[in-house]
Amino acid sequence: MTNARTTIPILDLSSARGEDGAFTPEFLDALRDAAHNVGFFQVTGYGARAGQDQELLDTVAEFFRLPLEDRLALDNRTSPQFRGYTRLGTEITRGRADAREQIDYGPEREPLIEVPADKPYLRLQGHNQWPAAFPQLEKAAMEWAELMSSVGAELLAAISVSIGLPEDHFAEPFAGTPAWMGKLVHYVGTGVVPEAGGQGVGLHADYGFVTLLLQDQVGGLEVQPYGQEEWIAVPPTPGALVVNLGEMLEVATDGYLMATIHRVAAPPAGVDRYSVPFFWSPRLDAVIEKVDLPAELAAEARGVSDDPENPMLSSYGQNVLKGWLRAHPETARIHYPELVGRPGAAG
C-alpha cells in the first residue's frame, strides 16, 4: 500500500473547541483523518487532574501485588455480569490464552429482576466486585470512569461533527444508562503464562463506540490500520490517552470508520505492564442505525467487516455479550449455558 501509515496521530482535546464553543475546522480535519485512515490516535489535554493517571496506574499495580487469595475473592466466575477478577491465562483471544490478569467493572446498578429470554444481554447490568480491604482501587477506578465518560461523550460528539452529523447524533443510545466498561489490566512477562507465548492480548477489535486507554511506559500495543500489512506501535506518551474506534462506529458508518484491529505483545521476561482501557458504550438495549454520510465520505466507506469469527451486530447488547461469551468461556458456561458454543447466537 502506497499510503501506509507508520505513526499514530496526537490531538490536543483542550483545543478542540473554539471560543464560540463549536469544534474548530482544524481539529475536525485532523480527527477525521486519524479516525478514517488509522482508527487510532492519542489525545492530550483531556482534563485529568495533575497526577491522576499515574496514581491510578500505581493503585492498580498495588492491587495486583495483593495475595492471590485476595484477588480470587473477586472471581468473575461468580458474576453473570463478567465483573471482577480474571485469573492469569484464563482469558482467551483468537483461541489462545492471554498473558494478563484483570478486573472488569462497569456502572454499579441493580441487576434486572426479569430478563426476557430473547434479550439475555440485559443480564449484563449489575454489581461490581471490589476489594473491601483495599478501597482505594474502587475510588480511583470509579473516578477515572467518570472522567472517561465525559471524554468519551466529547470525542463522540466531535467524531459525529467530523463526518457531517449533528453533535448529538449518538446521544440518544447513551441516554439514561450507558453500559460503559472499564478494565484494570496487569500483563505479565513472557514465560509466566507459557501457553500464551508472546501474546499479551491477541488481535481483536473493541465492541463499543470509542475506547480510551491509559497505558504505562512499557509499550507493546500495536495496531493494524485497514488494508495495511504493517503493524504500527503505539508509543507510550506521557500525558496522553490512546483512543480507538469500536465496532458500533463501524456498523453505523458502514466502515467509513473502522474498528481497527490491535493486539498487545507480552512484555519481556521479568517486566510487568499495566493499562486501563475504558470502553464508552451505549445502553444494553441500544440498536445502532446506519447514518447518512455526506456523499464524498460515503464514497470512501469500506463496508462492515465480514469476519466469520467476529460478526458485527447492530444491537449493542448482543454485540458485547458475544464478546464476553467468547473471551470468558468458564464464566459463560456457568451463567449462560444455553448460549455457549453458538457464536453470534447471543440473542
Ligand SMILES: O=C(O)CCC(=O)C(=O)O
Ligand atoms: O492494554 C492495552 O494496551 C490494550 C488492551 C485492549 O486492547 C483491550 O483490552 O481491549
Ligand SMILES: [Fe+2]
Ligand atoms: Fe482492545
